[in-house]
Amino acid sequence: MSERQGISRRGLLGAAGAAVATGVAGYAAHSALTTEESQAADNSGPVEFHGAHQAGIVTPAQDRLHFATFDVTATKRDAVVSLLKEWTAAAALMTAGRDIGQYGAVNGPGEAPPEDTGEAVGLPPARLTLTIGFGPSFFVDAKGNDRFGLKAKRPGALVDLPHFIGDNLDPNRSGGDIAVQACSDDPQVAVHAIRNLARIGFGTTVVRYSQLGFGRTSSTSRAQTTPRNLFGFKDGTNNLKLEDTTKLEEQLWVQPEDGPDWMVGGSYLVSRRIRMTIEIWDRTSLGEQEQIIGRGKGTGAPLGKADEFDPIDFNAKTSDGTPKLAADSHVRLAHPQFNKGAELLRRGYNFVDGSDGLGRLDAGLFFLAYQRDPRKQFVPIQQQLSRSDAMNEYIRHVGSGIFACPPGVAAGSFWGEKLFS
């Protein structure tokens, strides 16, 4: 406990508990955004933390990301359970726009460290969501050991991702026992959230890696305009959207017949850090760029169509008989029609992490995709893309992760409670 001296765990849980019981719950219930209202609401309000599904999946994509994965250093199951309880209490407070304890105005000599690090004081909730997932290494370590007595509960769908052609993965940007996705319309709020979870985790977890992102590259609601990625193309046109409620059951949420029990209502997250060689892309002709994607750069419309949301016609031919969409175009190879109907809820972010020492921006897409079963969705789609996608000349997958994201948290419960019961 010496590592954590001064952090009053009871204080923290007490504060969280009290807040949930009184102010926060009422506040959240009062201000919670329904699907319909959410987009109309301004960007400063809170998103309800509790519910059947975790927030941050179909929530209309916020503008900023701070994603982190943690490795558990504790060896006792109890320590992990305590951590998840503390994290959940803190997450409920922070997503409601509250500090997780005192940060400065104390009645006393200030001998303890502040309970909250303070840099988000005075900032609105900014639609903060915190979404948790457990990686394969949480269930079994590299030697196959059953670390926390959870081995038997590892879902079949939580596969170790296979090697894909062209993968150039940095282990320091891949994997992790636990992932937390913080999304917000204010980066300071997202950074504050991850930092305070990291701080609560001192002595139990270490940050494995973290990634900031901006300019959500996929819309997840029909009420959002489609944003652009760093190739300058609209991204998210043919994405699963929160309004597609039937499809979400088919493609996004784990169903009772899928099992395991503790994952029903949850979803699987695949993260890929995809470096874009934008300097080379920028010297590629417009015509080639559009053939690679399969859509017009200005409009976002499928080639040969006028409007962004026109359906793609894969059989369209130009007057001389060549197909309007190249066989190796990205949208063709990624489309459900050529993937046994499989779809994804994409929720990625652009990133620029300075430059790479060779005079190029270290920029790209931090790809995040949620799905019901990666064995039928991400894996086969990416196998096809990695083999044939014309875009491969301009991208490189340099980081990877897969995580089982449990269902939503009921008030009084904690992240992953059913996994441990």
Place this chain on the structure above:
Amino acid sequence: MSERQGISRRGLLGAAGAAVATGVAGYAAHSALTTEESQAADNSGPVEFHGAHQAGIVTPAQDRLHFATFDVTATKRDAVVSLLKEWTAAAALMTAGRDIGQYGAVNGPGEAPPEDTGEAVGLPPARLTLTIGFGPSFFVDAKGNDRFGLKAKRPGALVDLPHFIGDNLDPNRSGGDIAVQACSDDPQVAVHAIRNLARIGFGTTVVRYSQLGFGRTSSTSRAQTTPRNLFGFKDGTNNLKLEDTTKLEEQLWVQPEDGPDWMVGGSYLVSRRIRMTIEIWDRTSLGEQEQIIGRGKGTGAPLGKADEFDPIDFNAKTSDGTPKLAADSHVRLAHPQFNKGAELLRRGYNFVDGSDGLGRLDAGLFFLAYQRDPRKQFVPIQQQLSRSDAMNEYIRHVGSGIFACPPGVAAGSFWGEKLFS
């Protein structure tokens, strides 16, 4: 020229010229923010690019930063002049919220690369400012050679910064022939701007390093509320503000008597990438944190005072006679009273660049400070801070730069024109 094939330089300059002559100039003049209006205006409007001083210095600090330094690879003076002309034209367009050329909707087969990379299409100007500065190596190379016939024009105030105690500088995050500071309320807009300048520079310059920042850590106008840095403290309280017009002449803008001519109305920028060991800070008691800064964490008030903007009383003592402000507190050592009246216009940003491989966030403050003469301002202040500041235990300077930022650009002129005439 083969490196730049397809980028129509005449096209670009033509487009920019036309726009400046007609639409853009009128638009900017119409929408230009005056000092008083600027804060009240929403965050999406344009900031006037032309003027006596460069924008981005006293402009009320925007929320996001993309800072990059470039090394010139061209050896001819003419190539540098051409580059600066193209950059200026592009900067005038981008700060007005315009693309720098076609990005998609072309009348033709799309055989050339798009002139604009496209990811900011549809986004508002978001108060983008672009501010340029020239580093010592722009005037003389490492061997002392007069690269572009500018050696005699190097200002005396553009010193090579001395080594400060504790400096741990990474050469790959320091220096640079030319710096461009892009600030905006939208990171995608700031990233787009630097990227398109980098793209125009292909064959003439390479990016030396780039840095993203968020959550401006200093207010530069009395109309802004003071933001918080990653230590959780208000930052910018005692900053030079745009309303301090007399002081700005004394402390910020180069005066005719200072010389050289081409710098009159300009300012010197010192950049420091300062890593904060926030994990250790977070375990420090509140009382100690407040002693280190010299201000209260909640209120931001000087210790012993109630309000953020109360003047600091360096002689205040507690009842047992000990000084309320420790002699090694940051605000004491940095205050003009202990620095021969020297002040700075601070304009830094928080950064989090993932984690450092040791389970810690690579986080801190990207310190940016503008001033009339670094020999009398940044250098002596930092000498004093590096010797004695109690904060040194929690920070490490890991990158550094100094740049001569010329005065503002008149319509029809270009960045640094007087330097070359």
